[in-house]
């Protein structure tokens with residue numbers, strides 16, 4: 036049998052695929068290596084795809100920790116030949132990069148020459164008036180934030196109020212010489228808060244316990260993909276700080292040990308990747324540093340992983356961890372994060388596991404006794420109280436008043452398998468491979484071989500769910516035919532057929548899409564599909580070189596010609612800003628709920644101006660449903676500890692292997708929808724809107740484009756010497772709209788937020804309306820009617836049907852009525868409702884074109900057939916039909932025309948279910964007290980305890 040070769044050092048490490056290949060090649064019985072510890076939920080093996088350095092040692096989950104992290108990591112620490120020693124930037128390149136001319140790549144300050152040139156350019160700019168950028172602050176103004184902690188006023192003023200609170204919180208930790216977790220939801224500006232805090236430290240010149248004045252040398256560890264984003268943020272917010280990359284893409288030219296020393300001496304900031312932690316640990320552990328900040332710090336959630344151990348070795352008094360998803364799979368992970376920031380706070384791992392992790396987890400199962408449930412709750416309350424001072428977490432909902440984000444709608448789509456997939460799925464479940472796994476199901480978790488076999492079997496089931504080709508190509512093990520791209524048939528996959536419908540509609544609606552997938556092979560097939568359909572797209576996975584990732588991101592965000600960004604969840608899902616898109620598809624679920632949430636948050640974050648819709652696709656009745664259910668379990672567990680420990684939540688019972696290796700063909704009623712019976716589940720067909728409610732089908736731009744086309748045809752067929760008042764009005768309106776669009780494009784993120792806030796305010800207060808450029812107390816409806824009536828009077832004046840005097844008199848009357856806020860009378864109505872226009876259809880002679888002309892002879896409306904599939908009728912003001920949003924329209928189409936059988940609202944699944952339990956508080960509290968006592972003892976014994 037021929038095998039496809041393993042990926043080389045620079046390939047994607049973000050998929051299960053290599054892992055699978057590894058098993059296939061190294062196993063005997065079912066070709067699986069029993070020593071591999073990747074657990075049932077997709078945890079990391081030593082050979083894990085995410086960890087090219089082999090940072091992760093074997094970690095064996097205990098049976099109680101049924102759900103462990105999935106291999107979270109995203110990338111290889113790609114090596115560019117000749118870096119460190121030989122990579123040189125020509126002076127021209129340097130100059131261009133420093134001056135910020137069109138350059139794809141962001142360059143760090145590793146090379147002293149580059150830094151000096153950047154500083155020279157910066158000071159030159161600062162001298163000029165440009166730097167007094169209208170904030171109302173001069174460069175010398177500062178703000179006394181608290182105690183002696185100061186900050187330049189123009190930085191402080193740019194922070195949102197909740198961010199200012201975040202900076203104060205960081206300073207409080209600093210004063211107490213303790214660490215903490217900044218756990219704000221993704222996209223709320225954790226990076227910005229940390230940089231502002233560091234600017235403050237630098238600016239305040241406070242004395243530290245060590246020899247540094249202000250800010251000393253600091254280290255930021257982050258995912259490889261966002262290293263350049265950090266550099267960019269520093270250059271924007273703290274241009275004077277020297278920031279170097281401890282990575283092959285740095286501009287430094289010498290040995291890395293010299294580089295670390297140089298940066299340490301000059302108090303610079305080193306940015307490095309998690310892979311770098313293992314690679315360079317011997318170098319940076321020699322130096323003491325002021326601050327160590329772990330961005331996406333949940334990466335150190337596995338206590339025994341090498342990168343976790345390396346992170347905990349830094350010589351520093353101040354440790355900050357940033358993570359939008361601090362708890363992902365279980366409580367041990369939370370322990371590991373606090374063990375980095377506040378060593379000893381949660382006792383030893385053993386004590387924590389026994390007294391917190393297990394009881395809280397057990398009480399979460401559906402079959403837990405009342406005592407277990409109450410104990411779980413009491414322990415969660417205790418744990419929540421313990422960590423509260425060291426964890427700051429704000430959700431987007433909580434700070435909505437500050438940031439005014441547009442709406443987000445997140446749905447789970449249950450897609451049926453295609454007939455071919457169903458056959459493959461059922462055959463596989465009946466195969467020897469599955470039988471062997473199930474034979475040993477009693478001890479499957481403790482037996483490495485069975486666990487590994489189960490993992491492979493699950494992987495294959497997931498492959499079938501994605502597309503038969505992925506599975507068949509592995510099973511047949513034939514060479515990839517050259518014409519696979521052309522022969523590829525997406526319809527053989529139920530989910531891909533749904534993607535096809537979604538993309539078709541979204542293309543019409545002019546939305547832009549992030550398409551996230553887990554595996555490389557699925558990614559490849561989806562790319563074939565995009566090419567076949569001529570959808571312009573970009574792609575990013577682990578094989579994309581680190582240095583070009585940021586420029587790809589920028590390209591997508593800034594160039595609307597790209598319709599789809601195809602990404603692997605692990606590479607594209609972490610830390611980056613992709614606000615250019617407003618539609619997200621998560622093609623297959625990850626065991627780790629945070630992986631999918633992180634992906635979705637790339638679009639719904641500060642800087643997004645449009646409403647965002649997210650679709651998670653699940654193959655109904657299959658393993659994917661089970662994975663999703665476990666995601667919810669984990670998410671509820673996280674909420675119990677981090678959000679509200681007092682709330683009862685209905686969890687699941689522990690799983691049986693049979694449960695995972697089963698297939699429920701009932702497509703109409705997905706199991707998940709039944710479990711979360713209180714969640715909003717849309718089954719069947721949504722009430723339809725009027726077919727001609729085109730605003731739901733086409734984007735505003737598209738409709739405007741069609742209108743324009745119609746106008747052009749009308750103008751050709753009915754040339755008029757003078758434009759009518761209506762036409763003038765329309766032209767003016769159009770010009771205004773265009774201007775507004777241009778303005779919006781030029782707005783910065785905070786200005787956009789400000790604008791959104793004003794709009795939201797105006798929506799809330801219907802009494803604020805502008806008539807004749809004055810704010811009137813009239814209701815919006817009245818103001819509109821007034822505007823219509825005035826416009827009608829004006830038309831009649833132009834047509835010579837009324838004299839100027841009469842029009843002026845009537846206008847005055849109208850104005851008066853609006854101002855007096857009267858309900859409109861008969862006489863008023865007379866003006867408001869102009870006679871119905873008698874429309875006559877005229878033959879234009881041009882094919883596919885109908886023009887309607889009103890009785891005054893003016894072209895009222897043009898209908899162009901064939902321009903788009905459906906006839907477009909754009910009448911003036913149509914009475915609003917049943918309000919169907921674009922999302923409802925899409926769902927209706929999916930339910931009617933594709934294999935989607937049901938839709939669940941994700942948020943209502945996570946937050947909406949509850950069951951009442953008997954309260955056995957006394958026993959629970961007693962148990963909680965005992966655990967606290969054990970923890971106290973553990974703390975005393977723990978030599979690491981430092982607070």
Ligand SMILES: Nc1ncnc2c1ncn2[C@@H]1O[C@H](COP(=O)(O)OP(=O)(O)OP(=O)(O)O)[C@@H](O)[C@H]1O
Pocket residue numbers: 193194195198219220221222223224225226227228358359609610611612636640641642784785
């Ligand atoms: N006060 C602000 N003014 C302008 N832009 C801001 C501000 N705060 C945040 N942003 C912008 O919001 C976006 C998200 O910020 P950032 O990347 O820091 O979020 P995050 O919380 O670190 O997200 P994640 O958890 O996904 O990494 C960035 O583009 C950032 O520039």
